Amino acid sequence: MNYDFDLILPRRGTDSVKWNRHEADVLPLWVADLDFASPQPVIEALARRVEHGVFGYGIEPPLLREVVRELLRQRYDWQVANEDLVLLPGVVPGLNLVALACSEPGDGLLVQPPIYPPFLAVEKNIGRTVETAPLVLRSGRYEVDPNELERALTARTRVFLLCNPHNPSGRVFTRAELEQVAEVCLRHNLVLCSDEIHQDFIYEGHTHIPIASLAPEIAARTVTLLSPSKTYNIAGFHLAVAVVNNPELRAKLNAASAGILPRKPGVLDIVAALAAYQHGGEWLGQLLAYLKANRDLLVGYVGEDRLPGVTMGRPEGTYLGWLDCRAAGIQGSAMEFFLREARVALGEGADFGAAGEGFVRLNFGCPRSALLDALERMRQALERNARLG
């Protein structure tokens, strides 16, 4: 089947956080969900299940693990066992859970800003200390820097919270970069929690490597967090998967979450996840081609200096653009400027840590006409701003 990603699907009035936060004339390109319908097999499977009409407690079907394992084997040549998989209600709960289970109050959690804000929020949520080893910006590309890692580490560091592919930079870390991270975790005896939720959004010339697949000794200290939610645009459902190869680590996570996280997945969560994993491939292939064209349009638009003073790196993965607005002549927050003057809602760079000040994050997972509309509004706002002074 051919999917039409150009189609505008009105989302106001659908309890969408993305579309309900701002006034009606604002074009929202902030939170990371897609303005596209999910794969048709997902919609049909859900409709069949809804038609049944009884929505009692769910139980995980054994098929789910088989399907996830097969996908990991096919896509990444990564072999995991059934018992390695732990179901969770989301990736962010997974991040907090790993930090909670594998550290004590006051211990350190290593993160690489600019970073998806929930990584920074773990500190406050559970009473730990976030230690920052910023990615280093070289010619518009953020890179892992071993010196920054060494500088940030303390005697209290216990957990490395990795995000790969990286939100917001769009980096897909190379094998060499992942080996640097892995080496630090081994040498300092850290638990490595790797959020790989964006692993299916990878553009040509780049390869996603699950860090746990580097070597058995890395797998033994890693919790990898995955989810069909981002890939198939089913973030409104709550089913994520942690891959935990080490039984002791698994036991720690289970103990820390007992009675707190749901053990019974929702029946609709299961149906959506299974249909997506099993039958979402055709949709995903077409989606990636569409997103790549949107990425090229965005990078081209910025590259041609049509948003004067704004620069960006070329996203290697994800559907997120990270726009450096520091030289655009904007007073105060660029996010607030574009919201006020262009009626475009973007992600506030400062929420991604101090390294994000002066940046905005733009979600290009939308129909191309909406992306063009947003860029044009932003261009005109900058033009007016320059004229005023």
Ligand SMILES: Cc1ncc(COP(=O)(O)O)c(C=O)c1O
């Ligand atoms: C890197 C990253 N991790 C996690 C999430 C959210 O995961 P969940 O909704 O499963 O908690 C997002 C959503 O934008 C994300 O970008």
